[in-house]
Amino acid sequence: MMANEEQANRKVKPTVVVIGLGHVGLPVACTVAQAGFHVWGVERDQAKREQIAQGNCPISGDEPGLATLLKEVIAEGALHVAADPSECGQVDVFLVAVETPVDPLSREPAYEALRGALTTLGPHLRPDALVIVESTIAPGTMEGLVKPSLEAASGLSAERDFYLAYCPERVMPGKLLANLKTCNRVIGGWTPQAAQVARELYRHFVQGELDLTDTLTAELVKTTENAYRDVQIAFANEIALLCENSGADVYRVRELVNKSPLRDMHLPGAGVGGHCTPKDPWLLLHGTRGDLEAQLIPTARWINDHMPLHVADLAEQALSQVGKSMSDARVAVLGYAYLENAADARNSPTIPLVTRLEALGASVTIHDPYFESYDVPLHKTLQGSDCLILMVAHKQYPALDLAEVKALMATPVLIDGRNVFDKEKARELGFLYAGVGNL
Ligand SMILES: NC(=O)c1ccc[n+]([C@@H]2O[C@H](COP(=O)([O-])OP(=O)(O)OC[C@H]3O[C@@H](n4cnc5c(N)ncnc54)[C@H](O)[C@@H]3O)[C@@H](O)[C@H]2O)c1
Known part of the structure; x- marks a missing residue:
C-alpha cells in the first residue's frame, strides 16, 4: 500500500x-x-x-x-x-x-x-x-x-x-x-x-528554444561560445594597446567602428575573469586536440591574461612621471570582483594585478562593496594613496566626486581600467590620468 x-x-x-x-x-x-x-x-x-x-x-x-x-x-x-x-x-x-x-x-x-x-x-x-x-x-x-x-x-x-x-x-x-x-x-x-x-x-x-543535438555537438557549442567571447575581448584589448601606442582613444574608435554594418567590436578593459571564460577555451582545446595546433584561441587567452599586468605597467609609468617609485607608493584598487555589481572573485583580474603591485613593493589597499572584507569606507581606502586603479565598474564608482577623491589622495594618479571616469575632467582637476586604451 x-x-x-x-x-x-x-x-x-x-x-x-x-x-x-x-x-x-x-x-x-x-x-x-x-x-x-x-x-x-x-x-x-x-x-x-x-x-x-x-x-x-x-x-x-x-x-x-x-x-x-x-x-x-x-x-x-x-x-x-x-x-x-x-x-x-x-x-x-x-x-x-x-x-x-x-x-x-x-x-x-x-x-x-x-x-x-x-x-x-x-x-x-x-x-x-x-x-x-x-x-x-x-x-x-x-x-x-x-x-x-x-x-x-x-x-x-x-x-x-x-x-x-x-x-x-x-x-x-x-x-x-x-x-x-x-x-x-x-x-x-x-x-x-x-x-x-x-x-x-x-x-x-x-x-x-530547446535545440536537440548529440552530446559532442553540445559540448562544442558551449566551449566555442565562451572561446568566441574570449577571442572577441582579446581583439578589443589588442586594439586598445595599439591605440595607446598611437595616442588615440580606443572607446571612440570602437564607437565609430560599430557604426559600420556587421561590426560589433567588444569592450576592451583590464582583464577577463570568472569561473568560465578564462577556462572554457582550454576545455575546447583539450577536447579537440589533433594534428592542428590552434593559434588564435591560446593567443587570445595570453592577451587577456596579460591585461592586469599591463595595468600595473601603466601605474608604474604614471608614478615615475611624478617622481615616485612603486616600492614607496600606496595604491588603492577599486574592485575585487571579476564582474561589475557581483560578489564573485573567481579568476578576478584584480588578483594578478595586486600580486604584481606587491611584488614591485607597493602597499596595496582594495575596496569592493560586494565583499565584506573589502567593504571599508571608501575615504579610508583613498586617504593618503599615491595611485588609484579602477578595476571593476561597480555601479557605485562612476558617481564618485573626483574632486573629493583628489583631495584625499597624497599623489593624484588615476589609472582607469574600465573607462569609468571622464579623462578630460580628471586632467582638469589635476590628475595624472591613464586609461586602458586611452592614455
Ligand atoms: N557560474 C556561471 O555563471 C556559469 C555559467 C555557465 C556555466 N557554468 C558552468 O557550470 C558549472 C558549475 O559552475 P558554478 O559556477 O555553479 O560552480 P560553483 O563552484 O559555484 O558550484 C559548484 C558546487 O558544486 C559543489 N560540488 C562539487 N563537487 C561536488 C560533489 N561531488 N557532490 C556535491 N557537490 C559538489 C561545490 O561544493 C559547489 O558548491 C561549471 O562547469 C561552470 O563552468 C557556470
Missing part, C-alpha cells in the same frame, strides 16, 4: 536531484522546485548545505529573485538538501552542476568534482532515469568519462537502460534566474530519445 502511494506520488511529482548547489546548481534547483518537481540538492560543502536548508542564500551580490525563491521552495518543502544521493529515495532525474576548472599550470581539465559527482550518483541510477550534465566540459567528456563512469557504477547501459544528456548552462552572474528561464538551450542526447526526454523536463521551466 505504502509502495503504491509512493509510486503514485512520484508519478505526479518526479524526484529531481541536483548535484552541486553553486552559482548554477542552486538557481537550477530552486527553479525546478518552483516548476512543481520534488527536488533534492546534493552539496558536499556542509556549511553551504546548512545555510541553504535554513532558506538562506549563500550567493551574495545582486541576484534578483533568488533569495526570495529559495526561502519559498524551502518553506514549501519543495527543495530538500542532502550530502549524498542515498538520502534522496528513488530518483527520476539527476542534474550535475559541479565546478569544472582547469589546472592553473597545465591548463588540463581538473575534473575532481565531476568524477566525485559521477561516483556518488552512479550506484543510485535506476532503469529509465535521466542523467543530465549541465557543467561545462571538454568535447568528448560525455563519451570518454561520463558515460563509462555511470555504466560501470550502475551496471546499466546508456543505450538501453537509462537516458543520458548534456545540456550546458548559459547563465551570467547577476541574471542567474532570468537567464535560466529565458535563454535558448542546446540539449545533446547520447541517443536521440534521451535528448527528447531531457527536452520534456526543460519544457517545464525554460521559455527559450
